[in-house]
Structure formats: structure tokens, C-alpha cells
Amino acid sequence: MLKGAIEYAPSTFEERGAAVAFTTPLLSQTRVRRGERSKLEVLIPSLSQGMGIYVVAWKAVPDMVSMTMHDRYLHDLIVKEDACSPHEIRRATLKAARRGLAGPQAAQAARRALEEDEEQSTLTHYLLILAILKAVGLESPEMLKAGIDTDEGQRLTRQLMTRAAESLKMDATLLYSRLADIAAVTAPVGLARSPRPGRLTRGLNDLKAFRDSMTGWANDVPSDAAPVAQFCAEVAQHTIAIGDKVLGDFHRRVEAIGPLMRDWDSEIVRVRAQAGRMAWLLDGWSHITGAWEVAQAEDHHQQAATVNDLFRILPLLPRKESSRDFVEDAKQVKLAHRRSVRMLEDWRTGQMDIDAIRRIEAVKARVP
Template identity: 80%
Template sequence: MLKGAIDYAPSTFEERGAAVAFTTPLLSQTRVRRGERTKLEVLIPALSEGMGTYVVPWKAVPEMVPMTMHDRYLHDLIVKEEACSPQEIRRATLKAARRGLAGPQAAQAARRALEEDEEQSTLTHYLLLLSILKAVGLESPEMLKAGIGTEEGQRLTRQLMARAADSLKLEANLLYARLAEVAAAVAPVGLAQSPKPGRLLRGMQELKGFRDSMTQWANEVPNDAAPVAAFCADVAQHTIGIGDAILADFQRRVDAIGPLMRDWETDFAVIRTHARRMAWLLDGWTHVTGAWEVALAEDRQQQALTINELFRILPLLPKKESRVDMLGAAKRVKSVHRRSVRMLEDWRTGEMDVDAIRRIELVKARTA
């Protein structure tokens, strides 16, 4: 089924699908979603340098496009796990990259990302525990001095959490369980008071840097790609505005952790929804900001080509998530958009562009 790449505008994040970090250039950042009868399908934009988006059954992709070994493994993982949310796709992507199929640097980056996820989870759990104690007036210098990882620190923590549960009129086991659920939902985003920002907070910071860099490039470089760069900056700014609003309410609710633990059914559902929405909002942007970071070290011509490539995969917001019509602006920019003279892949012969694959693997090594 073929739909126009510009005319087609999804209504929801789920309809837009989650971006997949394939290394095959033609498939790079294509999106997977659930179609009819909940079957997975992939959206491939601008196939054969055309103006359309092909919607293809997921299982048929290897028959349609020559794929790298990494991409075949990743494709199989997604089929087996029926993954289609940003978090599920990311887990599958890191699992594939960790095997070294996208190169040693990408494998190292994937292992590092998994380690950072674990560290962030532990840190978030610890900081939330301290917040609970502070909320009920039970801050303990002795516990902090002993360290929560020590036997003495754990003993003090159990005592204090039991007292906190009494203060909140909850069973201690229930308080621990709720704390674990909040930590799991919050860790990918991160806490404002954390010494290290969470993955999605970092993503917002990187997106703001991308917006500023695109704006500067559009203003300073006399090139046909300048209007495209300005459009990329506008889309980034629009995404940032929505993300900042979500994060403000998210952080306010997490900070009020005492009331959260008491009014659990209502407040935690909102926090979890905010966290999921942030993951969808930033889905696909990591590759975009990473590719631009790589291009910044290159000449203006290559930067212009990169901007044109990024326009093809730019994560436009679904209609129900935005009051601003970016689709009309995209149509206007399309008239001045110039494709990169380096073909992403000769789709007619199936010949791979090795240089393009290496560039994608370099981005993966920086953005796992």
C-alpha cells in the first residue's frame, strides 16, 4: 500500500510507529507499528527517491530490501518479540548491536548504554527513597554516612522506611512496591535533582543543541539546504515546547512523592503516561541529533547532504499531539528540498552503499 510521504499524516504516536535503527541506508529510521489484525508493518519513506511512503508487512521486508547481517538479526528479534514501542525497539536494538554486528564501536556503545541504564535505575531508586524519607521528616545523616549499600545502611533504611510507611498509613511492603514502580517509570526520564540526567532528559538537551545549531546553519550558510535546516529547527522547537510542558508536570508530580504514595491510583497513572509520552515524543530524534553531530566535523557540502537526508526521516508530530500544522510547512519546504547526490542505496539493483552504511554505524556508535 502506498501513501504520500507528505500528504500522509498520522494521528497518534502509535500510528506513526517507532523508529528502528537499521544500518541498511534505505531502511534507516523506518518505523514499525501495529497494523490490521495487530500485525507488525513498516513504513518506508521516499522509496526509490520517490514521493511516497510504502506500508509493508514486517515479515516481507527482507524479501523486498537487501539487508545487512545486523539488520536481519534485528528484524528477527522484532518479529519474535512483536516489539513496536520505543522502549521495546530500543531493547532489541541494543541487543543486536551488542553482538558486534554493527561494528565494535557500536557494540561497545550498546554495552555502555545497558550499564548506564542499570546505574540510572539504581540511582533513581535511591534518590526517590531519600525523597520519601524527607517528605515525612525522616532524613537520616547516619544512613547516608553508612551508605545504603552497607549492611548497617540497609538496616537503618528498613527502620526508616517502616516509620515512613506508618506515617503514610501504608504497609511497608506496599510502600516498597510502589517505590519500585515509580523508579522504573521515572528512570528513563530522570530526576531534576539527579547528579546525572536520565536518557530522555539528555535527549531533550541534545535536541535543544540541535535546534540552535540548525538555526545558526540556516542563517549563516548560503545553500539550497538552508530553508530545510530552518524547517528542521522549527520541528525541533515545536517538539521541545511540548516536551518541556510534559516534563514540568512530570517533575511536579514526582516531587510530591508523599501525596503520590497516598493518592496512588490517580497520580501514578499520570506519571507513567508522561514517561511513555516522552519516549514517543523523542523517538527518532537520537539518530537525527547524532547524525548532525557527525556532520559538524565535515565540510559544508556534506552538511547540506546530511540535512537533506534528515528531512526524509524527521519525526513530525502526529496530528493529535500538536495544534501546529507542520505538514503545510513541510509541503512548502519540499519545493526547495534538494536530495543528496549520494544515493542512499540503488534500490533497483540492490547494490549496497558501503560508505553510507559506515556513516550510519558511526552514528550508532555515538547514540546507543
């Protein structure tokens, strides 16, 4: 089924779907979601020079498009795991990249990303233990000096956490369980006072840099793509404004760890919701910010082509998430986009484009 890209505007993040990091140019950053009867389907924008979105059954994609080996493996993995949230799609993407099917640099980047995830999880868990102890007045210089990764440090930690559980009037096992739940939810975002920002916080910072760079390019480079670049910057800014508010609320709730533990049933739902909302807000942007960073080494002609490509996959906010109708604004940009595309004589044809695949793999070589 074909829907016009400008007329089509999802109401929710789930309807918009999660972006998939395929290396086949035609499929790059297409979105997967649950359709009728909960079956996976993919949204493929602009199969021709028209502005359209095809809604295709997920299992039918390999029959429609000539896919790289990496993409066939990733496609099968998503079907097998029935994945369609940003977290699930990222996990499948890292599994595929780690096998080396998108090149050795992408494999190395995937391994680094998984290692950083593990390190971030450990750091978050440790900082949350310190926060709980501080909240009940049990800060311990001896534990900090010993280090939590030593036998003595772990003994002191268990002793202090048992006392903290008593202070909070709960079983120590329950306290540890809730701590693990909070750490799992918090690690991708990161704690406000953490020496290392979480992956999603870094993504929000990257988006701010992208907004500034795209605005500068639109002002400095005379091109038919300049209005398109300005529109990309405006969508980024609107996403940033919402993201800053969500992040602030998330950090306030997690920092109030005593009330979070006491009002667990209601507060953990809110914390999970804000973490999930951050993931959906930033879904698809890491490829865009990475692609624009890679394009900085290119000439203005290739940068203009990149701007047009990014417009095609721009993560417009769903209606329920935004007070501004970017779909209406996109109508004003569409003519400039088409003029620029015709000038560049560069558009997706569905055939294998080796240079385009290499550019996509260069983006994947960055740590996700």
C-alpha cells in the same frame, strides 16, 4: 500500499510508529507499528526520488530489501519480541548492537548504554527513598553517612522505611513495591534534582543543541538545503516546547511523592502517561542529533546531503499532539528539498551503500 509522504500525517504516536535503528541506508529510521489484526508493519519513506511512504508487512521486509547481517538479526528479534514501542525497540536495538553486528564501536556503545541504564536505575531508586523519608520527616544523616550499599546503611534504610510506611498508613512491602514501580518509570526520564539527568532529559537537551546548530547552518551556509535545515529546526523547536511542558509536569508529580503514594491509583497512571509521552516525543531524534553531530566533521557538501537525509526521516508530530500542521509547512519545503537532492545527485537507490552504512554505524557508536 503507497501513501504520499506529504499528504500522510498520523493522528497518534502509535500510528506514526517507533523508529528502528537499522544500518541498511534505505531502512534507516523506518518506523514499525501495529496494523490490521495487530500485526506489525513498517513505514518505509521515499523508496525513489518521489516523496512517498510504503506501508509493508514487517515479515516481508527482508524479501524487499537487501539487509545487513545486523538488520536481519534486529528484524528477527523485533518479530520474536513483538516489539513496537520506543522502549521495546530500543531494548531490541541494544541487544543486536551488543553482539557486534554493527561493528565493535557500536557494541561497546550498547554495553555502555546498558550499564548506564543500570546505574541510573540504582541512583533513581536511592533518591526516591530519600524523597519518601524527607516527605514524612525521617531524614537520617546516619543512613547517608553509612551509605545505602553497606550492610549498616541497608539496615537503617529498612528501619526508616518501615516507619515511613506506618506514617503513610500502608504496609512496608506495599511501599517498597510502589517505590520500585516509580523508579522503573522515572529512571529513563530522570528526577529533577538528580545529579545525573535521565536519558530522555539528555535527549531533550541534545535536541535543543541540534535546533541551534541547524538554525546557524541554515543562516550561514548558502545552499538549496538551507530552507530544509530551517524546517528541521522549526520541527525540533515545536517538539522541544511540548517536551519542556511534559517534563515539567512529570517532575512536579514525582516530586509530590507523598500525594503520589496516597493517591496511587490515579497518580501513577498520569506519571506513566507523561513518561511514555516523553519517550514518544523524542523517538527517532537521537539518530538525527547524532547524525548531525557526526556531520560536523564533514564538508558543506556532505552536511547538505545529511540535511536532506534528515528531512526524509524527520519525526513530525501527530495531529493530536500538535496545534501546528507541519505537513502543510512541509509542502513548502519539498521543492527546495528536491532541488538540493538533484544538485547533490545523492539519493537512496536500495543498493548497498558502504559509505552510508559506515556513517550510520558511526552514529550507533554513540551511547544511545
